[in-house]
Amino acid sequence: MMRDTIILRVVAKLLLPAILIFALYVQFHGDYGPGGGFQAGVAAAAGIILYGMIFGIPAAKHVIPTTVIQVMIPLGVLIFAGTGVAGLLLGENYLNYSPLGSHPESGQHLGILIVEAGVFITVASTMLAIFYGFGGLADEADAEQAQEGEE
């Protein structure tokens, strides 16, 4: 959308690693501090969206293609539900993570980590799908306007 602004490009390149690292920090520190899969997913998607806004949607789609998103959206839900099924197979109630580890506490901890990863994947990819949707429409509208201008 704004491909010619050098200040934005440089600042975005500086900020992008920080945003993605912060997303991972929120993801994995969610057990100890505020945060979790949902917030981390939104933060990671925001990083990619910033990239897409400044370098154009095609560049962002080059980083994370639409096919990857189409796989990731159901993958997150499957990870979450699959963790529940794993607990079920190991002889506990659905979504009880206790049997996943060597003793109940570590099992719960592991379960929470896996489940949060599932939330992260689904949230991040859904946010990106929505952004690609609207942004893609906007780009198409731009291209059409340009075509009309030429005619």
Place this chain on the structure above:
Amino acid sequence: MVVTVIGIIRAHNLFAVVMLGSVYSFLMATVMVILDAVDVSMTEAAVGAGMSTVLLLAVLHLTRTREAPLRHTPIIPMIVCLMTGGALVFGTLDLPPFGEANAPQNQHVAPYYIENAEHETGSPNIVTAVLASYRGYDTLGEVTVIFTAGIGVLILLASGRGRRRETPDAEQDPKDDAV
């Protein structure tokens, strides 16, 4: 926050409205921090102030940035708003005072979580423990809702693209010359 809302109502430039909405979300996030709900505050800041603003800006890119002139008087929506707001305020009158120890929400399962969450789940953040473990079903439901939203968006966009291609002057796919 009241100033922001009045600004949103008075402004006719939709760009300003989106920005004021973002400001409102950030103020809301600050209120959440003051109420010690840091997790909610993070979500509000990320989703309310960040993500929705970006998406609304993308929509503004597609439409005009001026509000359309009103075609009817806003008297009925105003009555509905006032009645709903009045009912909500009336409902809050019966709520126990904030932070009261004897309030029902602090008596039911909350003490159990506070006492047992850390050694039962190994997670010092009780919010995470409740969200992912004790209330796993709820969170699974939330993720499914998001999943449904994502799938819905993908389907809507796919159908939109198909219709575009059928129109004669869009034979050259605009996506290709954007790449």
